[in-house]
Amino acid sequence: MNRIGFLFKSATALLLTALLAGCGSGGDGRSLGQTPDPAGPPTAAGVGTGVGGLGRGPAPVPLGTAGAFTILSANELANIGPSVVTGNVGSTYAPGSQVELTCGEVLGTIYKRDRTGDSCMQRDLTLLTVAKADGDAAFNDSKDRVPDYTELGDGNIGGRNLGPATYKWTTPVQVATDLTLTGGPNDVWIFYMEQGLIVSADVRILLKGGALPQNVFWAPTFQVELGSGSQFKGILLPAATVLMGNGASLYGAILAEGVHLDHNIVSP
Secondary structure, three states, X not given: OOHHHHHHHHHHHHHHHHHHHOOOXXXXXXXXXXXXXXXXXXXXXXXXXXXXXXXXXXXXXXXXXXXXXXXXXXXXXXXXXXXXXXXXXXXXXXXXXXXXXXXHHEEOOEEXXXXXXXXXXXXXXXXXXXXXXXXXXXXXXXXXXXXXXXXXXXXEOOOOEEOOOEEEEOOOEEEOOOEEEEOOOOOOEEEEEOOOEEEOOOOEEEXXXXXXXXXXXXXXXOOEEEOOOOEEXXXXXXXXXXXXXXXXXXXXXXXXXXXXXEOOEEEO
């Protein structure tokens, strides 16, 4: 083999080695078995058998008819667009002008209390009233669960790896760095806060091991702030308003008193 052929073969081998090192790591460029998860091992699973007795952690929070919505707001649904919402949207607030999403931004139906307006909009006061009551019941259910963990990290849970369980805080909760939730597709997490929830800009909620956003329930009593560019996972059940920063995304659902969007993606 001449020198040029040898160099080409060596460079190809190095390239393949680099590519393989980035595979099998959940798309984050880290090689399995070489770089440990910076969040460390997950906290021990709490009491319960998850979804249908097939998993770990608490039983899921029943959503009732509220589960038919990706966004359900009791008051204003403000939007600095364009945003993209996959699924149904509803507002129980009387003036339809408070729903600032358009049909072009929603891959589903927009339910309002008053006149329908555009083709994707429907008036269904009965559905909205029942769904709002079911959403409130879901928050109260989360509040009444017996916790496995209380005051974890004094409310600072960024950088941790949390197993399926019920977590409660009397303090505000802040996620300042990436938070990992590790568990299977039938495992359940419930996070109840007597105060609010703040997720810093560009911070991610990471689901590992097959965990699903529809099995993660967040129930803050006060306002939720999702920072610009953050990536949130789970169903938000706050008894207050959700403020999504510019470019933030949420995979799950928002069932809240009010919702403010700003060029966001919200999808189940």
